[in-house]
Each structure stands twice: as C-alpha cells, then as structure tokens.
Amino acid sequence: MSAASPPLLAVDGLVKHFPIRGGFMGLGTKGAVRAVDGVSFIIAAGETMGLVGESGCGKSTTGRLLVRLLEPTAGRIQFDGTDIAALGPRQLRPLRRHFQIIAQDPYGSLNPRMRVEDILREPMRIAGLKDTEQGERVARLLDHVGLAAGHATRFPHEFSGGQRQRIAIARALTLRPRFIVCDEPVSALDVSVQAQIINLLRELQREMGLAxxxxxxxxSVVRHIADRVAVMYLGRIVELAPKRRLFAAPRHPYTQALLSAVPVPRPARKRQRIMLAGDVPNPAAPPPGCRFHTRCARAADVCRAQDPSLQQDTEGRAVACHFPDP
Amino acid sequence: MAGPGNGASASAQDSAAPLLSVRDLRVAFDTRRGRVVAVDGISFDLDEGETLGIVGESGCGKSVTALSVLRLAGRAAHILSGSIRLAGRDLLTVSDAEIQAVRGGEVGMVFQEPMTSLNPVFTVGEQIAEPLMRHRRLSRRAALDRAAELLDKVGIPTPRARLASYPHELSGGMRQRVMIAMALSCQPRLLIADEPTTALDVTVQAQILELLAGLQQEFGTAIMLITHDLGVVAEFARRAVVMYAGRIVEQAEVGALFERPLHPYTEGLLASIPPMEEDLDSLRTIEGTVPSPHAMPPGCRFAPRCAAVRPACRTIDPPLLALAPGHQAACIAHADYRLPAGSGQAHADTPA
Structure with a gap:
C-alpha cells in the first residue's frame, strides 16, 4: 500500500458479464448475468487478501479472472506491471507460472488416472524443466506439504480429502509462483482437517513470500488467514479494510448483517443479530442505485437513485455506501 | 450455573418420559469390502419440546442415526440391535404401515438439499397438501388452504400465488422454507433436521434458524438437529451429542459442552475453529484423519489422534459415563472417570 513498492497485483475496473442465451434457437442473447461488475483492488507481494460474500456475489468469478481462467469483459489486471488482461494466449503462457489457483474440490481438480508424481511433473514438463530437476522438486514438494515420498506413486483416490488438498497445493507450488488464488480451499473439508490445511497455507506463505x-x-477462516478483507455483494466490492478493522467495526450495513449472521461456538455470548429480509436480487437485473438498497434498513431516496462508489479513507478502509458507519 | 440441584431435577425429568429414547443402536452397512458398523451402540434421549444437536465430522454416523429413526437408512442398512422409542413405541419393530404413518405425521424431516428432496414435477402446493390429505384426511381444497397458511407461517411472501410454483422457481432459502412447511404440516412432535442450513448462505441460515426457533416455540415441537457446524449447535440447541467414528464421545448441555469440554475430541474440534475476536498465529489441529470404518482401532477410537493418549487408551474401549450433572464423556484420561467394574475390560477383550 505504500508508494515505495508497487503492488504485485493491481485490479482496475474488472468486469465479467456472462451472456444469457435466448432468442431464435438460442442463437441470440437476452441480457447478461453481471457476475463481476467493476471491481478494483490491489494485493501486495506476500499479502493475503480475503474475498468474502454469499453465493452468486462474484467472488469465485473474480478469482478465476485474476488467473485468466476466464476472459474479462473489461478492466485491467496488472501483474507486476504487466496488464495480463490484455495479453493473448501466446504472450500469457510464460507468465502463467507466476499465478496459480487452488480449487475447492480436491476430488474434481486432480486427474484420477494420474499418479501424484505425474500430477506434479506435468506443469514442470510444460514449462520445460529437466527430468532430474522435476524429480528433485517432486520430492521436495511432497515433503513441503506434509506428504511422504512414498505417496508419489499413488493415485488420487487413495487419499483422504485433506491429503488431496495437499496434493493440489503441491501442484500449485511446482513452478514457484508468486501469487495463488485459493478458491474455497477448505470448504469441502471437516474442521479438524481444515485447520491443518490453513496452517500449511500460512507456513508456505511465510517461507516462499506468496501472495x-x-x-x-x-x-472466521478469512478472519484468521487474511491481512485485508474485501466484501462483495452482487458483483461489487461494498467494503474493503484491514481485517481487524473490518471485523471489529464494519461500516457497510451489508457487512454488518453478514458478520452478525455468523454462528459462533460460544453459547454464553448472545449477540444482536441483524436479519436481512428477502433474497439477493437477480444479478442479470441488479437494482438501480445502490445494489443493496432493496434489503437495507437505511435505504433512502438517494440510495435508490445513486450508485455509491467505493470511497477510501486515510486508514486504508474503503466503503461503498451513502450512509456508512464511522 | 448448573448446580447439583438443577442437575438432579433435570435428570428426574429425563427419567419421567423422554419423547424419543434411543438405546444401544447399532447400524451396519453391507459394502463391497464387507460389512461396516456405521453406528456402534449409541444411546440418547430427547425430551418433549427440546432441541438436541448431534454433531460430528463426515462419517461419524450422525446422519445414519437420524435416518434410522424413520427407518430411512436404505436397503443396505441393517439395524443390528437396539431400540428407538417414540413416546414409548419402538419404531424399529412397528409395521411398515405404522412407520409410514409416523413419517410426516408425528415425525417431520428436513434435509440438507431441498432441491433433491422436493419433487421437481409437482407444485409446492401439491407437495405440502399431500401429507395433509394422507395423514389428516383433509380434502384437496382444505389441504391447499392449509398449505397456503403454512407458507405464510414460514415467511413466504404471497403464499397463495406460490402454491402453483415449482421448486426450481424458488431460491435455496425459499425451498428450505417449503421443506419446513411440509415437515410441520401435520404438527409433528419431533422434527428431524439433517444439516438443514448447510447448503445455505449465512444470512439465509440465520433466517431459517430463527424461523425454526419461532415455530418450535409456537408448536412445542422437539428438534433433533444434525450438523457439522459447532456454531449452529451453540446458538440453536439446548443439549448436544458429539459423535466420533460411530460412537457418542460426549453429551452435555451446550453451555457446559462449549465452556468445559471433557473429551479431547470435542476440545480439539473447538480449538480448530478460527476465533472471530482473536488473532492466532496458527490453529490447533487434530492430527491424522478419521479411522476407516473397515479398520477401527482397538480401544478408544480416538486414541490414534489424541494428544493426551495413554497406553491404556489403546486397549480399553471407554463407555460413556456421567462426569458431572447432565454431562457425560467417554475418556479414561479424565480425573473423575471410573470404569465400572469389568465393563470396560469386557469391551476391550471382545474378540474380533
């Protein structure tokens, strides 16, 4: 955030619209789902940015856009000074090793016909690493993520969910990336295993300076692992702040409702819960003005008419609301 | 504060007449690799109007327990032993016709995924009306009137119009509301909710839990809540049962369970959840993974992962014992734990 070092990643005005098929024989389009609709943020080297929100808010789409698994509709993604959103596949390929993704479902993201060793060697082979170097790295990676050398010759189905996620992490690390998108990496795991994977991700970050x-x-997982947290609602970031500030003093009414809804394993602590009425509106036709106004207790005329922009204060807190808390 | 007096009166009530009483339930499944015992000798009670949470990680047997109450665990399931008494009647031995009358009648059920448990080709109105016509012998017209009232009750706007909707036209939260309306249509004495909010977002989860709590107050329904989410149990249940590898390892009122857990597994589970108000450098973890049901370890099933393991843990299979008023745990490491003469040994020496 300091002016001295430019951020590793700078996202500016990122947009992703998914066309809705319709018309004659489904050949035309009738509107678009505005999954990500103008998102901007930066991530420094070695930093963790948490991205939270409910289903359909655009958080996973944002993650997939950043590693160019999806083509952005508009916007810039500056990675270490290069706008990777503007690059063609050929120009992008040598850069891809620097940014990787770990998916939610370790059952779906590993090829069931490949042995662990081959899963880990594949990216290295594509990147043109020598065979001996590949072998050395496989051994080191397995050790790094807490698997035994003997696991190299096994197939994914021989592992538990937590171990599979370790394999997926090892694969993401093969080419020594600088940035990893972790897309719900522990959501499919039981809590006791979840804690093991979260600790592993933090250790690797410290050792390798990963963002x-x-x-x-x-x-609660994001509260634990992130340095700063962005909250998304209907394709937009509504609040972004250092995590302690965000969790202790949320400013946006949506963030406040979201935090108050989290059940905590402390029966003695009874909290005031802010209930949101209704459901999230259709992302193909978001409400005019502030997108949250249809469910907001504070909504006034200005909220129905004017779309609030994300305003940053001097302490690195940003909020998109006409009537934010201080 | 649960003084000894409170505990005594609570247990006196318990012994009076629990609504649901599960005793020594053992359920096995036939798999290609042989028979596995998914639920291995569990006992618990649920009082009239009470909310009991059943928590544990994948494969601990919590859902099998819930499904067994209505004999819905499937063809591959075999009840090896035990009884499940609802108001005194053993649901495991009643006829098929009787258990069908119980399902959706005295006992309602809500599942995790409302999209797969609602029938996609029938309207919401038809699905809610069906149990009313079947169990309450209402006419179609009266049943649909009642269905609209129920939709209103579960907070669905314009309920009359919604009767004609199909499940796919509703959001996840709305579908779960429909499931709840169906489950409550015949005013059951017991509602079994198996991960009812797991597929929902937190703000919708909060709405659904509040709805359930309100309806429970209004109708006096007892709720058996099966979940992996300790936060949900802490906020919603009065008492909770913690399961591990087919066994109950701890059982207590939620206050005691979360403030003073007596079993190392419960303690480990609680410690592995990132706290919301505190910064930790690293989380405490439970090492290793849940044992395979094909190869249960001898002695205490948690011993291979337990940080406080003793040599005796690997041979003695500890029964669940009361260690404080209303608080039971199955761990020999606890200072107040005294094995009943012979019983623990008998378990441990049982030949395979």
Whole structure:
C-alpha cells in the first residue's frame, strides 16, 4: 500500500458479464448475468487478501479472472506491471507460472488416472524443466506439504480429502509462483482437517513470500488467514479494510448483517443479530442505485437513485455506501 | 450455573418420559469390502419440546442415526440391535404401515438439499397438501388452504400465488422454507433436521434458524438437529451429542459442552475453529484423519489422534459415563472417570 513498492497485483475496473442465451434457437442473447461488475483492488507481494460474500456475489468469478481462467469483459489486471488482461494466449503462457489457483474440490481438480508424481511433473514438463530437476522438486514438494515420498506413486483416490488438498497445493507450488488464488480451499473439508490445511497455507506463505487471494464464504477462516478483507455483494466490492478493522467495526450495513449472521461456538455470548429480509436480487437485473438498497434498513431516496462508489479513507478502509458507519 | 440441584431435577425429568429414547443402536452397512458398523451402540434421549444437536465430522454416523429413526437408512442398512422409542413405541419393530404413518405425521424431516428432496414435477402446493390429505384426511381444497397458511407461517411472501410454483422457481432459502412447511404440516412432535442450513448462505441460515426457533416455540415441537457446524449447535440447541467414528464421545448441555469440554475430541474440534475476536498465529489441529470404518482401532477410537493418549487408551474401549450433572464423556484420561467394574475390560477383550 505504500508508494515505495508497487503492488504485485493491481485490479482496475474488472468486469465479467456472462451472456444469457435466448432468442431464435438460442442463437441470440437476452441480457447478461453481471457476475463481476467493476471491481478494483490491489494485493501486495506476500499479502493475503480475503474475498468474502454469499453465493452468486462474484467472488469465485473474480478469482478465476485474476488467473485468466476466464476472459474479462473489461478492466485491467496488472501483474507486476504487466496488464495480463490484455495479453493473448501466446504472450500469457510464460507468465502463467507466476499465478496459480487452488480449487475447492480436491476430488474434481486432480486427474484420477494420474499418479501424484505425474500430477506434479506435468506443469514442470510444460514449462520445460529437466527430468532430474522435476524429480528433485517432486520430492521436495511432497515433503513441503506434509506428504511422504512414498505417496508419489499413488493415485488420487487413495487419499483422504485433506491429503488431496495437499496434493493440489503441491501442484500449485511446482513452478514457484508468486501469487495463488485459493478458491474455497477448505470448504469441502471437516474442521479438524481444515485447520491443518490453513496452517500449511500460512507456513508456505511465510517461507516462499506468496501472495494469496483467499476466496471463502467462511468468515472466521478469512478472519484468521487474511491481512485485508474485501466484501462483495452482487458483483461489487461494498467494503474493503484491514481485517481487524473490518471485523471489529464494519461500516457497510451489508457487512454488518453478514458478520452478525455468523454462528459462533460460544453459547454464553448472545449477540444482536441483524436479519436481512428477502433474497439477493437477480444479478442479470441488479437494482438501480445502490445494489443493496432493496434489503437495507437505511435505504433512502438517494440510495435508490445513486450508485455509491467505493470511497477510501486515510486508514486504508474503503466503503461503498451513502450512509456508512464511522 | 448448573448446580447439583438443577442437575438432579433435570435428570428426574429425563427419567419421567423422554419423547424419543434411543438405546444401544447399532447400524451396519453391507459394502463391497464387507460389512461396516456405521453406528456402534449409541444411546440418547430427547425430551418433549427440546432441541438436541448431534454433531460430528463426515462419517461419524450422525446422519445414519437420524435416518434410522424413520427407518430411512436404505436397503443396505441393517439395524443390528437396539431400540428407538417414540413416546414409548419402538419404531424399529412397528409395521411398515405404522412407520409410514409416523413419517410426516408425528415425525417431520428436513434435509440438507431441498432441491433433491422436493419433487421437481409437482407444485409446492401439491407437495405440502399431500401429507395433509394422507395423514389428516383433509380434502384437496382444505389441504391447499392449509398449505397456503403454512407458507405464510414460514415467511413466504404471497403464499397463495406460490402454491402453483415449482421448486426450481424458488431460491435455496425459499425451498428450505417449503421443506419446513411440509415437515410441520401435520404438527409433528419431533422434527428431524439433517444439516438443514448447510447448503445455505449465512444470512439465509440465520433466517431459517430463527424461523425454526419461532415455530418450535409456537408448536412445542422437539428438534433433533444434525450438523457439522459447532456454531449452529451453540446458538440453536439446548443439549448436544458429539459423535466420533460411530460412537457418542460426549453429551452435555451446550453451555457446559462449549465452556468445559471433557473429551479431547470435542476440545480439539473447538480449538480448530478460527476465533472471530482473536488473532492466532496458527490453529490447533487434530492430527491424522478419521479411522476407516473397515479398520477401527482397538480401544478408544480416538486414541490414534489424541494428544493426551495413554497406553491404556489403546486397549480399553471407554463407555460413556456421567462426569458431572447432565454431562457425560467417554475418556479414561479424565480425573473423575471410573470404569465400572469389568465393563470396560469386557469391551476391550471382545474378540474380533
């Protein structure tokens, strides 16, 4: 955030619209789902940015855009000074090793016909690493993520969910990336195993200076792992702040409702819960003005008419609301 | 504060007449690799109007327990032993016709995924009306009137119009509201809710839990809440049962369970959840993974992962014992834990 070092990643005005098929024989389009609709943020080297929000808010789409698994509709993604959103596949390929993604479902993201060793060697082979170097790295990676050398010859189905996620992490690390999108990496795991994987991700970050975008619906996990947290609602960031500030003094009414809804394992603590009425509106036709106004207790005329922009204060807190808390 | 006096009166009530009483339930499944015992000798009670949470990680047997109450665990399931008494009647031995009358009648059920448990080709109105016509012998017209009232009750706007909707036209939260309306249509004495909010977002989860709590107050329904989410149990249940590898390892009122857990597994589970108000450098973890049901360890099933393991843990299979008023745990490491003469040994020496 300091002016001295430019951020590793700078996202500016990122947009992703998914066209809705319709018309004659489904050949035309009738509107678009505005999954990500003008999102901007930066991530420094070695930093973890948490990205939270409910289903359909656009958080996973944002993650997939950052590693160019999806083509952005508009906007810039500056990675270490290069706008990777503007690059063609050929120009992008040598850069891809620097940014990786870990998906939610370790059952779906590992090829069931490949042995662990081959899963880990594949990216290295594509990157043109020598065979001996590949072998050395496989051994080191397995050790790094807490698997035994003997695991190299096994197939994914021989592992538990937590171990599979370790394999997926090892694969993401093969080419020594600088940035990893972690898309709900522990959501499919039981709590006791979840804690093992979270600790592993933090250790690796410290050792290798990795930056993470940590996408999750689990607020307590994000509270634990992130440095700063962005809250998304209907394709927009509504609040972004250093995590302690965000969790201790949320300013946006949506963030406040979201935090108050999290059940905590402390029966003695009875909290005031802010109930949101109704459901999230259709992202193909978001409400005019502030997108949250249809469910907001504070909504006034200005909220129905004017779309609030994300305003940053001097302490690095940003909020998009006409009537934010101080 | 649960003084000894409170505990005594509570247990006196318990012994009076619990609504649901599960005793020594053992449920096995036939798999390609042989028979596995998914639920291995569990006992618990649920009082009239009470909310009991059943918590544990994947494969601990919590859902099998819930499904067994209505004999819905499937063809591959075998009840090896035990009884499940609802107001005195053993649901495991009643006829098929009787258990069908119980399902959706005295006992309602809500599942995790409302999209797969609602029938996609029938309207919401038809699905809510069906149990009313079947169990309450209402006419179609009266049942649909009642269905609209129920939709209103579960907070669905314009309920009359919604009767004609199909499940796919509703959001996840709305579908779960419909499931709840169906489950409550015949005013059951017991509602079994198996991960009812797991597929929902937190703000919707809060709405659904509040709805359930309100309806429970109004109708006096007892709720058996099966969940992996300790936060949900802490906020919603009065008492909770913690399961591990097919066994109950701890049982207590939620206050005691969360403030003073007596079993190392419960303690470990609680410690592995990132706290919301505190910064930790690293989380406490439970090492290793849940044992395979094909190869249960001898002695205490948690011993291979337990940080406080003793040599005796690997041979003695500890029964669940009361260690404080209303608080039971199955761990020999606890200072107040005294094995009943012979019983623990008998378990441990049982030949395979």
């Amino acid at each position: 993470y975008l940590f996408v999750s619906h689990d607020l």
